[in-house]
Amino acid sequence: MNTVKIGLLQHACGREPAANLAKALELAEKAVKNGARIICTQELFRSRYFCQAEDSRNFALAESVPGPTCLAFQDFARKHGVVVVAAVFEKRAKGIYHNTAAVIDADGSLLGTYRKMHIPDDPLFYEKYYFTPGDTGFRAWKTRYGTIGVLICWDQWFPEAARLTALQGAEILFYPTAIGWHPREKATLGGEQHDAWETIQRAHAVANGCYVAVCNRVGLERPAGGDGIEFWGQSFVAGTSGQILAKAGQKKDEVLVVTVDLEKVGDTRIHWPFLRDRRIDAYKGLTKRFID
Numbered sequence: 001m002n003t004v005k006i007g008l009l010q011h012a013c014g015r016e017p018a019a020n021l022a023k024a025l026e027l028a029e030k031a032v033k034n035g036a037r038i039i040c041t042q043e044l045f046r047s048r049y050f051c052q053a054e055d056s057r058n059f060a061l062a063e064s065v066p067g068p069t070c071l072a073f074q075d076f077a078r079k080h081g082v083v084v085v086a087a088v089f090e091k092r093a094k095g096i097y098h099n100t101a102a103v104i105d106a107d108g109s110l111l112g113t114y115r116k117m118h119i120p121d122d123p124l125f126y127e128k129y130y131f132t133p134g135d136t137g138f139r140a141w142k143t144r145y146g147t148i149g150v151l152i153c154w155d156q157w158f159p160e161a162a163r164l165t166a167l168q169g170a171e172i173l174f175y176p177t178a179i180g181w182h183p184r185e186k187a188t189l190g191g192e193q194h195d196a197w198e199t200i201q202r203a204h205a206v207a208n209g210c211y212v213a214v215c216n217r218v219g220l221e222r223p224a225g226g227d228g229i230e231f232w233g234q235s236f237v238a239g240t241s242g243q244i245l246a247k248a249g250q251k252k253d254e255v256l257v258v259t260v261d262l263e264k265v266g267d268t269r270i271h272w273p274f275l276r277d278r279r280i281d282a283y284k285g286l287t288k289r290f291i292d
Contacts, residue, residue, distance in 0.1 A: 041085065088102055138161055153177045156175045
């Protein structure tokens with residue numbers, strides 16, 4: 001068996017970036033004590049979800065990579081011998097900002113970054129104002145404890161992103177996330193919205209024969225006033241056949257530590273040979289916006 005424990009850090013976020021970073025590091029310590037060897041933060045965890053409004057003052061929250069967040073988790077990774085996926089609001093250059101995840105190996109080295117490729121623009125999710133679409137492409141990294149891929153939030157709805165990451169050898173797909181309900185819609189649409197979100201990601205595990213680990217935040221946030229967003233938590237890990245291995249709750253800070261057996265990736269792909277049977281000669285249309 002080639003088992004490893006992965007840890008997801010689900011928590012509410014406050015106004016102060018330094019306090020949010022301190023909380024994430026505290027939860028990461030708990031994950032390590034419970035045996036986690038690969039740890040993932042939630043999306044944009046150093047702040048409240050500021051994309052609820054277009055406000056130029058929020059660009060002051062951005063930092064370089066490496067910067068304070070990355071350096072803190074590099075020290076943490078080196079101290080504890082763990083791999084870390086750390087989400088960052090990245091200032092790449094003047095006028096160029098990204099929604100980014102830094103991938104840090106167990107010796108503290110920065111293996112690289114993934115920049116969010118799909119950028120939403122929906123009510124209270126005005127990310128196109130802040131983030132330049134990623135230019136890293138879809139990537140996988142060989143870490144001390146396995147080969148992992150990282151995608152971010154809105155990326156989780158796109159099967160192409162999961163497939164291209166899995167095709168590079170990813171055994172676990174990590175999704176740092178910030179998603180929740182519009183409070184006025186929760187009673188009528190909340191159940192089906194959450195079910196769709198969970199189902200599409202479980203389907204990525206099935207289609208690619210890999211693990212999927214999703215880390216979401218909790219709490220009601222109103223940084224722009226109004227009703228705000230009620231983040232639904234429920235971080236989860238899906239197995240190689242799409243089964244839910246473990247799931248966090250809706251409302252509380254939680255460290256979800258789950259054991260995964262990486263040997264099952266190969267076993268699943270033998271018995272469900274989707275990668276073998278792909279008709280790569282017939283998929284040209286996927287590079288088109290629409291086929292008339």
